[in-house]
Each structure stands twice: as C-alpha cells, then as structure tokens.
Amino acid sequence: MSFIEENDQTQARRQHLERIAAITGNAYPNRFLRSQVVRPPEPDTITSVFEIYKYLTPKTEGNERATPEQLEAANRILNDVHVALAGRLAVPPRVMGKAAFVHLTDGVSRLQIYVRKESTKAVAGGDDIHSVLDAGDEAKNDRRELDGWEMFNLLDHGDFIGVRGHLFVTKTGELSVHVDEFEFLAKALVPMPDKVHGINDPELRARRRYADLIAGSLKVETDASDSNIRELTTRHVFERRAALVRAMRHYLDERDYTEVETPMLVPVASGAAARPFVTHHNALDITLYARIAPELYLKRLVVGGFERVYELNRNFRNEGLSTRHNPEFTMLEFYAAYMDAHDMMNTCEDILRRSIETALAGDDLMTSAATVIRWGDHTINFDKAFERLTMKQAIVRYFPDELRELGAEKFEEWWLDDAERVRRLALFLNDYETHASAPLIEAAPDDKPTLEGAPRGAMRDIIAEAWAQYASGAGDGEETADDLESNAADAGTEAARTAGYVQQIFEMVAESELIQPTFITDFPKAVSPLAKASPHDVGLAERFELYIGGMEIANGFSELNDPVEQRERFAGQQKAREQGDDEAMVLDEDYLRALSYGMPPTAGLGIGIDRVVMLITNRRSIRDVILFPHLRPERGIEDANHEAAHDDGRD
RNA sequence: GCGUCAGUAGCUAAAUCGGUUAAAGCACUCGCCUCUUAAGCGAGUGCUUGUGAGUUCGACUCUCACCUGACGCACCA
Numbered sequence: 001m002s003f004i005e006e007n008d009q010t011q012a013r014r015q016h017l018e019r020i021a022a023i024t025g026n027a028y029p030n031r032f033l034r035s036q037v038v039r040p041p042e043p044d045t046i047t048s049v050f051e052i053y054k055y056l057t058p059k060t061e062g063n064e065r066a067t068p069e070q071l072e073a074a075n076r077i078l079n080d081v082h083v084a085l086a087g088r089l090a091v092p093p094r095v096m097g098k099a100a101f102v103h104l105t106d107g108v109s110r111l112q113i114y115v116r117k118e119s120t121k122a123v124a125g126g127d128d129i130h131s132v133l134d135a136g137d138e139a140k141n142d143r144r145e146l147d148g149w150e151m152f153n154l155l156d157h158g159d160f161i162g163v164r165g166h167l168f169v170t171k172t173g174e175l176s177v178h179v180d181e182f183e184f185l186a187k188a189l190v191p192m193p194d195k196v197h198g199i200n201d202p203e204l205r206a207r208r209r210y211a212d213l214i215a216g217s218l219k220v221e222t223d224a225s226d227s228n229i230r231e232l233t234t235r236h237v238f239e240r241r242a243a244l245v246r247a248m249r250h251y252l253d254e255r256d257y258t259e260v261e262t263p264m265l266v267p268v269a270s271g272a273a274a275r276p277f278v279t280h281h282n283a284l285d286i287t288l289y290a291r292i293a294p295e296l297y298l299k300r301l302v303v304g305g306f307e308r309v310y311e312l313n314r315n316f317r318n319e320g321l322s323t324r325h326n327p328e329f330t331m332l333e334f335y336a337a338y339m340d341a342h343d344m345m346n347t348c349e350d351i352l353r354r355s356i357e358t359a360l361a362g363d364d365l366m367t368s369a370a371t372v373i374r375w376g377d378h379t380i381n382f383d384k385a386f387e388r389l390t391m392k393q394a395i396v397r398y399f400p401d402e403l404r405e406l407g408a409e410k411f412e413e414w415w416l417d418d419a420e421r422v423r424r425l426a427l428f429l430n431d432y433e434t435h436a437s438a439p440l441i442e443a444a445p446d447d448k449p450t451l452e453g454a455p456r457g458a459m460r461d462i463i464a465e466a467w468a469q470y471a472s473g474a475g476d477g478e479e480t481a482d483d484l485e486s487n488a489a490d491a492g493t494e495a496a497r498t499a500g501y502v503q504q505i506f507e508m509v510a511e512s513e514l515i516q517p518t519f520i521t522d523f524p525k526a527v528s529p530l531a532k533a534s535p536h537d538v539g540l541a542e543r544f545e546l547y548i549g550g551m552e553i554a555n556g557f558s559e560l561n562d563p564v565e566q567r568e569r570f571a572g573q574q575k576a577r578e579q580g581d582d583e584a585m586v587l588d589e590d591y592l593r594a595l596s597y598g599m600p601p602t603a604g605l606g607i608g609i610d611r612v613v614m615l616i617t618n619r620r621s622i623r624d625v626i627l628f629p630h631l632r633p634e635r636g637i638e639d640a641n642h643e644a645a646h647d648d649g650r651d
Numbered sequence: 652g653c654g655u656c657a658g659u660a661g662c663u664a665a666a667u668c669g670g671u672u673a674a675a676g677c678a679c680u681c682g683c684c685u686c687u688u689a690a691g692c693g694a695g696u697g698c699u700u701g702u703g704a705g706u707u708c709g710a711c712u713c714u715c716a717c718c719u720g721a722c723g724c725a726c727c728a
Binding site: 007008009010011012013091092094095096097098099100101102103112114116117118156157170171172174176190191192193194195196197198199200201202203220221272273274275317319320322323324325500503507523527528545552555583585621631632 | 663687696720721
C-alpha cells in the first residue's frame with residue numbers, strides 16, 4: 001500500500017488534514033493570489049519581500065534591542081505595506097496563549113508571521129478563478145470566513161499557507177507579517193527534517209533530494225555554529241551549478257558557437273572508449289544504444305559547415321559508480337574549425353577561468369576572490385596560468401620519493417623511453433600499490449602498514465628486494481599483474497603496449513597529485529584513436545587532458561580529419577575489441593563517410609561539468625552535485641511501484 | 652566483485668570489561684502562557700538495538716550469514 005511509514009506523527013497530520021478538509025471543503029485549493037508590491041507584475045515572494053524591506057529593520061549590536069523610537073520609525077513605513085505571501089511553515093506552530101509567531105519559507109528565505117487569536121481570520125475559496133473573473137458576482141464567489149484560531153491549531157510543520165496582512169518589525173527587530181487572514185494551501189503528511197541537523201545520511205539526502213532541499217530551508221543557525229562560515233546548502237550547490245552552466249553557455253554563445261542537440265539514442269555507440277547501455281526500438285525492431293559521447297555527431301556538423309558548435313548534455317556509460325562516476329553525467333563538448341590542440345588548451349583555460357569567476361561572482365557565500373576556491377585542505381587558484389606538463393614530466397615530478405632508489409638503481413626520466421623498464425616499473429607499481437601492505441605489514445611492528453609506520457631502513461630493503469624481483473623478471477608471474485598486462489595488451493603493437501604502461505604509471509603516481517589546474521600533454525597515439533598525430537612525434541597524439549583537484553576535468557585534441565587514417569585507427573580498435581577489449585572504440589561507417597566530404601582542421605574539447613561543479617562547491621562526491629544520482633533501487637518501493645502499475649492496467 | 656568501517660525511537664544520538672527497566676534533546680500528544688525566535692514551563696506516547704542464526708546464566712555489546720550504506724580498490728582512456 002502506502003510507502004509512508006505509519007507512526008504517531010503521520011497519524012496526527014492525517015487527522016489534522018481531515019479536520020481541515022471538513023472545515024474548508026477543500027484542503028487543496030488550486031491557487032493563491034500573491035501581492036505584486038516588489039516587482040509588478042511578478043508576484044511577491046518571501047525572498048523578494050524580505051530582501052526589499054530588511055533594510056528598515058533597526059541595526060543593533062549584540063543582544064542590544066532596538067529602541068522604541070527606531071521601531072516606531074520603521075513601522076511607520078512598514079505598516080502601510082500590505083502583502084499577500086505564501087510559503088511553507090518553517091517551524092512547528094508555536095503558540096503562546098493567544099498569539100503565535102511562526103516562520104514561512106519559500107525554499108530560500110524565511111519570513112516571520114504574527115497570528116493573533118482575537119483578530120486573525122482564516123478564509124477558504126476566495127481565490128477561485130471565477131471569483132476573480134466575475135468580481136462582485138456574489139453567486140459565484142464562494143469565499144468563506146472560518147475560525148482562524150481553530151484553523152491555525154490544525155497546522156503542522158511543513159504545511160503550505162497563504163497570508164494577507166501588513167509588514168511590521170517586532171520588539172526584537174525582526175521583519176514580520178501581521179496576518180489579517182490566512183488560507184490553507186497544502187498539507188505535509190510526513191514529518192519535516194530535523195531543524196538543527198537536517199538530513200545527515202548521505203543515502204537519504206540523495207534518494208530524497210526533495211527532503212534534503214527542504215531541510216536546507218528549515219535549518220536554523222545554532223549558537224554553536226560559526227556565523228562567519230555559513231554552510232553551503234544543497235540549494236546553494238545547485239544554484240551554483242546552474243550559474244556555471246549558464247556562464248559556460250554565455251561564453252560560447254558570445255563567441256559564435258552554435259548550441260546543438262544530437263542523438264541520445266544511437267545505432268552505433270562510438271566516440272569514446274566505454275561500454276554503452278543497450279535498448280530496443282520496437283517499431284523499427286533495432287538495437288539502439290544510449291550515447292557514450294556526442295563527439296562524432298558534432299564533427300559531422302563541422303563537416304556540414306558549422307565552424308563552431310557545442311552541446312552541453314548528458315552522456316551515458318555503463319560502468320561502475322564511484323564518488324567520481326555516475327552512469328549518466330553532463331559533458332560540455334565543443335568544436336572549433338581551424339584551431340589545433342594548443343589553441344584549444346588556451347580556450348579551455350579561458351572558458352573555465354571566466355565561467356567559474358562569473359558563476360561565483362556575487363555569491364555571498366564566497367569569502368575570497370571568485371577565482372580562488374577551497375578544495376578540501378587545498379586552495380585552488382584559477383587566476384594563475386595553468387601549468388603544462390608532458391605525461392612523462394608529470395611522472396618524473398611526482399614519482400614517490402621513497403621509490404626513487406630501486407635496489408641498486410635510481411629511477412630516472414630516460415627509463416620511460418625504455419620499453420622493458422617501463423613494463424617492469426608498471427607491474428611493480430601496480431603490485432606495490434594494490435598490496436604494498438603485504439610485505440610492509442611484516443616489516444612494521446605495529447599494525448600500520450604505512451611507510452611512516454615501518455623503520456626507514458627496513459622499508460628500503462623491502463622495496464629494493466621487491467624491485468629486484470621485477471628487474472630480474474621474477475615478479476612477472478604475479479597474479480595481480482595479469483589485469484594490467486591484458487589492459488596494456490589491448491592496444492596491440494609493442495609501442496602501444498608501452499604507451500599503455502606509461503599511462504598506467506602516470507595514473508598511479510601523478511594523477512592524484514595534480515591539484516592545481518594542470519594540462520597533461522603528449523598522450524600516446526595508440527590510446528587516442530580520434531586525435532591527430534603530433535607533427536613532431538608520430539607516436540604521440542596532439543592531445544591534452546586537464547587535471548584539477550586530482551581529477552580529470554577536460555580532454556581535448558586536434559581532431560583527426562583524414563578519413564583514410566581514421567579508418568585505419570578504427571581498424572586498430574576493432575582488433576583490440578576482437579582481442580577482448582569491450583571498451584575499444586567502435587567503427588562508425590557513416591562518420592567515415594562524413595569525413596570523406598572533407599572536414600577542416602578542427603580542435604575539440606570535452607569538459608566534465610559535474611566534476612567542475614564538485615570543485616566550485618567543495619564536494620568530494622559526484623552524488624552531491626547531481627540532483628538525482630543513481631543508487632541501488634530502494635527495497636520495497638520497487639514492488640510498490642510494480643503493484644501500482646498493475647492497478648493502472650499497465651504492464 | 653574485493654577490503655575497511657557503520658546501521659540503536661520519525662530525526663540527532665548515549666549506553667564503562669558481556670550485567671538492573673536501552674539515556675537525552677528535537678519532533679509528536681495534552682495542559683499553561685498576548686512580541687516569541689533553536690520560545691519557555693509542566694505532563695505523556697513512542698525503540699523486537701538493520702535481518703536471521705549461534706555462543707552465554709545473561710547480547711546493543713562476542714561469532715557467522717544476509718540486507719543496506721559510506722570510504723578505498725577494481726572497473727571507468
């Protein structure tokens with residue numbers, strides 16, 4: 001039946017609802033006409049009224065109260081302002097004998113209302129559409145006056161009401177509405193989130209985002225909380241997300257990029273290395289895939305004469321969930337004819353810096369410049385020029401100090417050009433990373449398998465010994481190395497395999513260290529089937545990735561526009577696929593045909609929007625920046641849904 | 652899929668080495684209170700301690716399995 005838990009609180013609310021329905025005749029009226037004082041003809045909101053009139057509230061220091069003269073001065077003006085406002089009860093109705101103060105919220109701000117037993121009325125039916133159209137027609141106006149105090153005592157925390165009255169400031173200096181009459185608008189049948197703690201359980205926050213958002217608007221600031229560091233609420237996170245997306249669109253629109261929408265359901269899922277979701281079109285009786293990237297469609301448009309296009313929308317990848325991965329995620333992809341990867345790197349830097357600055361400018365929760373953000377314990381600076389490193393430079397720079405000396409040898413940059421050394425290093429690091437703990441636990445007297453926990457000398461010996469095994473080839477048989485080897489083998493050729501290892505090493509030693517915005521260049525061609533080769537090195541792609549906060553944020557390159565070479569690259573991927581790499585890129589025959597019509601030299605860029613939002617909102621989990629992230633289905637609710645579907649006669 | 656940690660009332664949560672009837676605050680119900688503001692005062696309802704087994708005289712506490720989640724790994728160029 002119902003999925004709402006039964007308890008004393010839900011019962012009380014339902015009883016209140018029944019009483020209200022009996023008294024008003026309709027507990028869910030269709031509309032409430034709000035006043036248009038602040039910005040006619042827009043209806044007044046709690047936020048707009050509060051923002052406009054709060055300047056009249058007397059300024060006081062600490063616990064000091066406003067003087068009667070100050071209050072009188074403010075009230076002289078405020079008492080003439082008559083408003084009709086609506087919102088949700090932000091507190092449980094707290095009655096003091098014959099009067100009550102409660103707060104209403106519109107999801108952003110809260111405003112206090114003052115209700116008196118003797119004078120405040122409740123009304124019902126007054127705003128029916130006919131009563132407005134046929135004003136004065138008594139027969140059609142079913143507006144009725146009710147017992148205000150009785151109605152007020154049937155209200156619960158979270159209910160919606162509309163109020164009419166005039167503004168005033170209380171003795172404590174708070175802007176309030178002196179309510180002449182109010183109207184019941186809608187019932188909250190379940191208890192509201194805790195006013196102090198909100199919702200703490202991250203699962204519940206994501207699963208019931210509506211409740212999470214409500215919690216933010218109901219939360220009170222406690223004495224204990226530092227008023228200087230206001231918390232970024234869920235509402236703020238998504239306002240910022242919207243501001244960022246708006247700024248990015250604006251940036252591109254201003255520079256003559258055309259926003260387009262290409263297919264989400266595609267017959268060939270290509271343009272990236274990922275497994276797709278599969279679905280079926282009944283009428284055509286064909287298999288369709290949810291797109292994994294819009295890339296190949298956008299380049300078709302460049303062929304067709306759109307010199308600059310962008311798409312900001314969802315991609316779908318059938319992969320695991322993590323703090324950085326959601327099966328559907330938002331990507332901005334754009335393409336510009338006659339540019340190359342270097343131009344695109346500059347553009348990437350510029351759009352991010354400007355969009356972030358625009359998105360954060362005027363955000364009253366920002367304490368510092370809009371281009372300097374807090375990311376966990378770090379400060380990320382978007383003002384400075386983004387650093388640019390080749391993949392190998394990054395490996396050398398971030399190679400762990402405790403591993404620099406491997407046995408009798410010393411790690412040096414030239415190792416990365418030696419295929420055999422690269423292979424052994426990758427295998428060693430992988431082993432070291434995944435269960436470095438095994439030998440280290442033996443070395444460490446306590447149960448802390450960290451480098452700090454073990455005696456320095458013993459640690460060096462262990463590493464030296466482990467490395468010696470790999471250097472002699474003895475470590476190759478390790479089970480843990482198999483996955484890595486098969487991964488690297490996907491690419492086929494010797495050079496590609498080495499390239500794969502270099503990339504693995506990069507990800508193991510450098511990626512998480514790249515906190516400040518850093519471009520990584522010189523990607524192996526073998527792992528970049530859609531990118532043009534570097535004019536300086538045929539083994540490299542003219543490609544870059546941007547890392548910030550230890551995350552891959554953007555990926556761009558000079559687009560391969562030679563249809564013959566593109567076909568060969570696809571063929572290479574096809575081979576990898578046949579060897580078992582089910583994420584190798586799929587050949588798209590129509591795309592090759594499009595390229596054959598001729599595509600100008602073009603550069604493209606993809607920016608992971610969710611991750612940028614994580615950065616600018618200081619959120620460590622992608623689930624915190626996606627309104628409804630994918631979660632394992634809730635137990636029980638599936639069955640309830642299913643049952644309901646059957647009741648509807650749907651199957 | 653693997654590992655670590657967690658799950659106590661609607662919410663936030665306490666409970667010494669395995670030991671009496673499983674604290675408390677918020678919320679809810681009733682009463683009092685006409686400028687309160689995390690309103691206050693008084694009284695009251697509500698927990699088969701995630702589920703199921705086991706060890707024990709005795710289990711929130713220990714063991715095993717399962718469910719759910721967080722984090723890490725794997726997967727994800």
